[in-house]
Amino acid sequence: MADLQVENLALAFGGLKVLDDISISVAPGELFALIGPNGAGKTSVFNCISGIYRPRAGTIRFSGQSILGKTPHEIARLGLARTFQHGELFREMSVIDNLLAGRHARFRTNPLAEAMFLPSVRREEVMHREAVERIIEFVELERFRHAPVGGLPFGIQKLAGFARALATEPKLLLLDEPSAGLNRDEREDLARFLLRIKHELGIAMIWIEHDMQMVADLADRLQVLDYGRTIAGGRPAEVLSDSNVINAYLGVAEG
């Protein structure tokens, strides 16, 4: 049984077909890569899954439950978290506060108790602070924990965005180009974190990526989009040698 089952997804903006008959199926614990040239519709797939866009047709089921038509925050509460291409962190807030905001839905406090900072609120805050600290340790952001995110280097910001998604304790993580803008060292760290998430936390991931070497090395399966259609899917070794994929994505060989 798949954790996430997308079937025949179609999306259009006016007359522009963005996604056409896309089907994706991700198994629990799988590291699933979604690749394709710019404008192929990869981020649009994410926006449909996380409820930001309303697809024109198709079904999206998560853990056996249809999530089509639910609001983004309802979907997030079901255990689906995402990162954004440009980090999109809350810039004025510290790393800790960003991560705690990620755990928002897990808090059980009400505003009246918060206004008085009752012992129950204090307990919850400490409990979630501990959980957040474990994630900070996991992605090695200890020395930046109290820094306002807006002032940090881009690589660290992206890592913080990654950590914020993890802080929601998701069952499925949508990663939108986590390696874009990272240098070589940071990419190697990222690869390590992806493998640790897969093996230690067992969280399924859909991973949009342009670095073919990383995809070939790490992904369990991948799917290639071009102009809103699926052109190939399967194990990295098969897909990356497929001539359609090479033509669409890597360019046609001369001669």
Next chain:
Amino acid sequence: MSKPLPAASGHFRRSYADEFRLIETRFARIWATVFTLCLLAFPFLASPFYVDLATQVFLTSIGALALMLLTGIAGQISLGHAGLIAAGAFTAGILFKEFSLPFWVTVPAAAVTGALLGLIFGLPSLRLRGLYLAVSTFALHFVVVYLGGEYETRRGFSTGILVDPPKIFGWEIYAPRTWYLVLLAAAGIALLVCINLMRARSGRAWRAIHSNETVAEALGIGIARYKLLAFVISSSMTAVAGALFAYYRGFVSIEAFSMYLTIQYVAMIIIGGMGSLLGAILGATFVTLFPYLIEGLMSALPGADRLAGSVFAVNYAAFGIVMILFLVFEPQGLVGIWRRLRDYFQLWPFRYRPVGTKS
């Protein structure tokens, strides 16, 4: 809880609960104690004029904190602030005049009125942003001013409603000193409530919404719920400030709540420093005292008698200029100046805080 506080240098937090302490070091506690004692001693040492000024500052601080919560923190611009203060003042005034209800009924009633108005006039925020939202909250101002004016004319209180001094447990709050202490306590409670909300889940949700709504929603934060919550809490605090204002002045008249009052409150949070609770208090202090400062300066000028007629005009103009100067040269407001000064002394001989430490 009863762990002895460390001295400022070599201070390390030893548990997560330590991070919630409002006073973290012995040094901070000494200063907080001295400051509190000064505040408590002030009405017994200063002349009635200064006691009245300080009392006004406390009253204004409550309204400024409420607006800071809504605009500076949750990012929802409102131009209905004077309307909400008026709503609170009129709720208290009318309930007192028509039904002779006591203080401890009218003030909570004002809070409820404020909350309801906040809920209704917060609804447009679910669809509108920025300037458009500001214009829709503007409607609140006119609705309240119209209703208040109608009430005054129909009931024949065209000069305003007289409100008797409140009684708590048969003890009348009348003397300026008593008012000073009562409103100091009220402002203290308002500040504590704001601090508590800010360090809990609601405060984080508001800041997240302010920063990026789409992302906040994708993280599971209910945008509509928290926007409305910000409106409700802020409006009910503002209305309570309005009710207290009515009792303090002993008089409610719709003329006191002009558009200029709203602009003054917006100025307070900008001059104080957007997004900071301390900023709200500094801004409220500055804007409340500013006219008296200008007046004092002008009377010290040579030929003060001839200038006396233009004090009002100079006041408005100077206020506008100060606003512009702050926006251009100190966008972080008074709180930005305060932080720089504090860092200078705290870090000397160094200049910058290490990355990732809590300030």
